[in-house]
Amino acid sequence: MGTEGAQPESAGEESSDRLRWNARYLRSAPGFAPHPLVAEAFTAGMIDGPVLELACGRSGSALALAEAGHRVVAVDVSDVALRQLATEARRRGVGDRVFCVQSDLATFVPPRETFAFALATLFWDKAVFDIACEAVLPGGLLGWEALARMDEEDPSAPSRFRVPHGALGTACGPGWDVLVEALAKESAGARPRRSTRVLARRGE
Numbered sequence: 001m002g003t004e005g006a007q008p009e010s011a012g013e014e015s016s017d018r019l020r021w022n023a024r025y026l027r028s029a030p031g032f033a034p035h036p037l038v039a040e041a042f043t044a045g046m047i048d049g050p051v052l053e054l055a056c057g058r059s060g061s062a063l064a065l066a067e068a069g070h071r072v073v074a075v076d077v078s079d080v081a082l083r084q085l086a087t088e089a090r091r092r093g094v095g096d097r098v099f100c101v102q103s104d105l106a107t108f109v110p111p112r113e114t115f116a117f118a119l120a121t122l123f124w125d126k127a128v129f130d131i132a133c134e135a136v137l138p139g140g141l142l143g144w145e146a147l148a149r150m151d152e153e154d155p156s157a158p159s160r161f162r163v164p165h166g167a168l169g170t171a172c173g174p175g176w177d178v179l180v181e182a183l184a185k186e187s188a189g190a191r192p193r194r195s196t197r198v199l200a201r202r203g204e
């Protein structure tokens with residue numbers, strides 16, 4: 001896995017996801033608020049080791065974890081997001097602990113049983129979820145949030161990016177202890193957004 005300090009590593013390939021997300025990240029200023037899963041992980045207790053954040057965007061979570069002393073590998077397809085994250089990490093004095101990796105998660109494979117905490121928020125891809133589970137050390141944590149698919153939605157409608165509440169905990173499989181499984185509703189923006197999240201610990 002290539003990690004180059006706080007400078008985004010270039011994957012070298014143009015992708016529609018990269019262009020779309022770059023355009024979005026250029027349109028708004030970053031907030032850098034950590035996700036609630038980070039506080040939940042600290043409360044649950046984290047073992048020593050690096051952190052992996054997938055689809056990190058301009059992650060306040062990566063910054064908070066680096067400020068707590070963890071080395072963080074932050075992966076995203078958007079070089080714009082990673083540049084903004086790297087700049088903020090240097091400004092806060094944690095640039096040497098945030099390793100930004102520009103990569104498409106369709107092809108990125110982290111090392112197995114390496115990370116104390118693997119995190120992804122507002123992203124869903126079952127194959128990536130499974131790879132993240134495998135990347136967690138025994139005794140380590142997985143935190144994941146995805147948009148929730150609700151009962152009242154048409155079950156025949158395509159829902160590539162949505163997960164029924166409860167499915168993340170089930171997807172962890174045997175050998176995992178689900179510590180938190182929560183449904184959140186946000187009313188910011190035109191439509192209320194519901195997300196489902198899980199925090200789980202891998203068995204020793």
Ligand SMILES: C[S@@+](CC[C@H](N)C(=O)[O-])C[C@H]1O[C@@H](n2cnc3c(N)ncnc32)[C@H](O)[C@@H]1O
Pocket residue numbers: 017021054055056057058075076077078081103104105106120121122123
């Ligand atoms: C909804 S945003 C979530 C960002 C951040 N995790 C958060 O919670 O604010 C989705 C993120 O996934 C990234 N992304 C989308 N498709 C990707 C892909 N194929 N490979 C890597 N990152 C991807 C985008 O660049 C974007 O940063």
